[in-house]
Amino acid sequence: MSLDWSTSPADAAAHFARRLAVETDVSDVHAALESGRPGFVLLDSRSAESWAQGHVPGAVHLPGREVPARAVTELDPAVPVVTYCWGPGCNGATRAALALAELGFRVREMLGGFEYWAREGLPVETADGVARGDVDLLTAPAAVSCGC
Secondary structure (H helix, E strand, C coil), X not given: CCCCCCCCHHHHHHHHHHHXXXXXXXXXXXXXXXCCCCCCEEEECCCHHHHHHCECCCCEECCHHHHXXXXXXXXXXXXXXXXXXXXXXXXXXXXXXXXXXXXXXXXXXXXXXXXXXXXXXXXXXXXCEEEECCCCCCCCCCCCCCCC
C-alpha cells in the first residue's frame, strides 16, 4: 500500500493550523498552570470514580454527559476552557469540547489526557493529597525535552 501524497502543502498547512487552534498538550497546560495565571479553566470530563482515582490539581470536575446541562451555570463563558478525559484512546474530552463550543465557550482539548499527564510525572491529586509518580521513560524521558 502506498501513501497518497496528493494533499497540497497549502491544504496540509491549513489542516495543521486548525488543529493547533483547538488543541494543546500536557506540557503547555502544565506550564500555564505553573505560571499561576493560566488564562483558562481546566475541565476534567471523566466520571466521578475516575476523578477520585486521581486528577490534575486545580481542575474542575464536570462529567462529559453533564456538560450541556451544567456548564452555563458552573463555568464563566468569558473564560476559555481546556478539556481532558482519560487519554488518547478516549474521545470524552473531544465530546466535552464540542458541547462547550456549541454553548458558546472558547475551548481547546488537552492531547494525551490524564493518562499522559500522569505518565509524564506531573502532579496528581487524590483524597490523600497531591503526589507525583515516576516518569514513564517511553513518553517523557527523564531530564530530556522533546524540544518542540
